[in-house]
Amino acid sequence: MKKLIKNGTIVTATDTYVADVLLEDGKIAVIGHHLPSEGVEVLDAEGCYIFPGGVDPHTHLEMPFGGTVSKDDFETGTIAAAFGGTTTIIDFCLTDKGVPLQNSIQTWHEKSRDKAVIDYSFHLMIGEMTEEVMKELPTVIEKEGITSFKVFMAYKNVLQADDETLFKTLVMAKEQGALVLVHAENGDVIDYLTKQALAKGETAPIHHAKTRPSELEGEATGRACLLTELADSQLYVVHVTCREAAEQIAQARAKGVSVYGETCPQYLVLDETELERPNFEGAKYVWSPPLRDKSHQRYLWNALSSGQLQTLGSDQCSFDFDGQKTLGKDDFSKIPNGGPFIEDRFSVLFSEGVGKGRITLNQFVDIVSTQSAKLFGLYPEKGTIAVGSDADLVIFDPTKERILSKDHHHMAVDYNAFEGMKIQGEPMTVLSRGEYVIKDGTFVGKLGNGRYIKRKRFNEKALRQEAVISN
Template sequence: MGRIVFTGGTVVGAEGSFDADVLVDGERIVAVGTDLPADGAERVDVSGKLLMPGFIDGHTHMDMPFGGTVTADDWDTGTAAALAGGTTTIVDFSLQDVGGTLQEAVNTWHEKASGKARIDYGFHVAITNLTDEVKAEIPRLADLGVSSVKIFMAYKGTPLYAEDADLFEAMQVAREAGVLVMVHAENGDVIAKLQEQALAKGNTSPVYHALTRPEEAEAEATNRAIQLAEIAGAPLLVVHVSCAAALEPIHRAHELGQTVYAETCPQYFAFSIEDLKKPDFEGAKYVCSPPMRDAWNREPLWRGLQLGDLQIFGSDHCSFNFEGQKDLGRDDFTKIPNGCPGVEERAQVLWSLGVLEGRISENRFVQVLSTNQAKVHGMYPRKGTLAPGSDADLVIWDPMLDTTVSTANRHGNVDYTPYEGLTFHGGPSEVYVRGESAYRDGEVLAEAGSGRYVERRFMKPEI
């Protein structure tokens, strides 16, 4: 690993775009500017292309058990797919076993990632059993390099579900510990009752996944989480915001000066509830939670990205095969594993539907895919920026690259893609991880196991 100078391109950062060269020495960026002294460095001509900091995806589920099965992508195939989409770092959810500790959850996920991850990675901890002993563990997460915990307000009747009292107390403990609380905000009680009623009427098809998880159930839980966080004095991250109704309390919290971060995902811009109605059980391919919404919600979500109410754009990559996994719910929509693949398509969806359609700038694109992700998830400025001292994670983005998506040209391990047949304009032609070429022209070059664990610390950023 030596010195490389990237010449002739346009650097696109969170605050602006400018023509400049980027000089890399080993794993770090050492200079950004014009007429840099190359000193024998390898020259990489990126004329006509955009240089961006490596994308960060703070919301993935690799090798995760759910609903009696396990996600199709492990840390090898999942991080290969991430690389192909320009992502150089992920933060995955280590899942606490019922009766287990948070330390054990992190240890288990280290074992899953070791020898397989092709990119850098960190862990959140998803809490499934908030006992007094677990609450006492939260302050010790910093010693493990973990800066965030996730708590589920949905999935009543499963170990994931948390009562309000536990959620509130976790917020209090996390506030004192400097740990960020993330919530999956849907009203689990209402959803459970609506599902029971739907099945009693014989309504079993995939569209009922959405019809029993109405927008109001997400909006109510989002508002409730925000109010509980305000009482606890804790910062909050609401993940996978899917609709205008859930965005309203987030916007209101920002107007009142509350520290609330919010994430949305590509599937809510590319698909709608109509996809869940596809015949022959094809709708199951689009089952995720929160569900796909009526298409009119897309414009409010774009405004949320424009205004900064939605600060990060994560994939919620949670892949299950159509054959043998999704079809577990062929006769009962509640048994369809919740989740869609999307880590490979995330950036291209945002570029094609956002930047090229004039909805967001290329700088906002970098903010929500990289810089804000690094800040919220406690990795900035090591990650998320092209600046001296930062890791040499770079995406060479070719605005002229066209990609028509098919299962055959995906890099993950799932037997379908919901994006089948869509054509994206613009994409990564080459990706570097810590100064090493990791992806080029459709081929993943990084070896399994080359990714490294990134210790994170939440610093309550202003973004």
């Protein structure tokens, strides 16, 4: 049945205005004033914003790590995302050296099949750039629509690739129209510092942060930017946490290098003192890169406001405190890295960003949705409100106050990283391609309704274009 959203304020990355929105066959059919309501279901959005559904460019659902598997899968993870206003995610597909890439992609298809309640796609990890991999990548791009590849510069002897692999990936990406993502930390030095700390008996969670100083994130980010410039390619730096890394991105962009940066809500509102919580509670806040000194937060907010950082990913990778985080009780290096953020990404940015005057309403939409859609080949079907775009919409009440807590969230994990945080604003109704996923705060979606999205190739021109739908 057609749906008509009336009386709401539409907000995109560029415009804010009051209008009606008619949804038909999964698309936005008409935007206008006083649209007729006969024969359609009417949704009254009085007093609410109508946002394009959030695009989360960085999730790890059902991901193996450190001898265990992240708690939220494509069922619980996408339900939680929908409650949080996100209607599209891009999950990271891990690969194994010597194994055909298609095998790993098939594993991720099996993880997600008949589970996701919102649309999704995959990034692909590149751990080596052999002749076999180079031959397979064009087929992966064409057949699977995977147009972004991630290279880890950290996790030595586990996920870390060398600089030759990174450079070859950048060259291949330039040729094939793909975007290279990097986890930018100096894994070799971190490995040395970790061994030194453990030898001294420094085993508590806070030493996770002490052995991964911000300087090593800045160094790796700068190195990746220089290699990108040399390859005349394009780079996206995930989960930027600190001034050193953000400055390297800004300097590269000032030189005209095609470099983009993402931060995450946890780095905007939490700091490294969380890792000092007693009774091993600090383990809940172990992820990589680690939380930083509070002084970095202002710089990250300024970088978002100025456009030097473009997106906000959740880096969702949840592990229970009891039974998973506690694997590292006597050794911080054995604490599974990651936390639960997929549900609160959208609202934390609104409350702490728009609500406190750090970013504008239109910047909020750009950061939480539009830029990710443009960077990762989803725009203009995703990431905006325009005739012909997918009817992925969020009816958002900006006045509703609430407390974030594990007692109320919809993630499967046994704690909330933002426990006790008071925020303002809540997604009330969320639609994916015109169908309800969340209706008046209640889940009404269906498992498997989320579609796998084959994405377009990287196109820098699209980053500067308004939404134009071709029929």
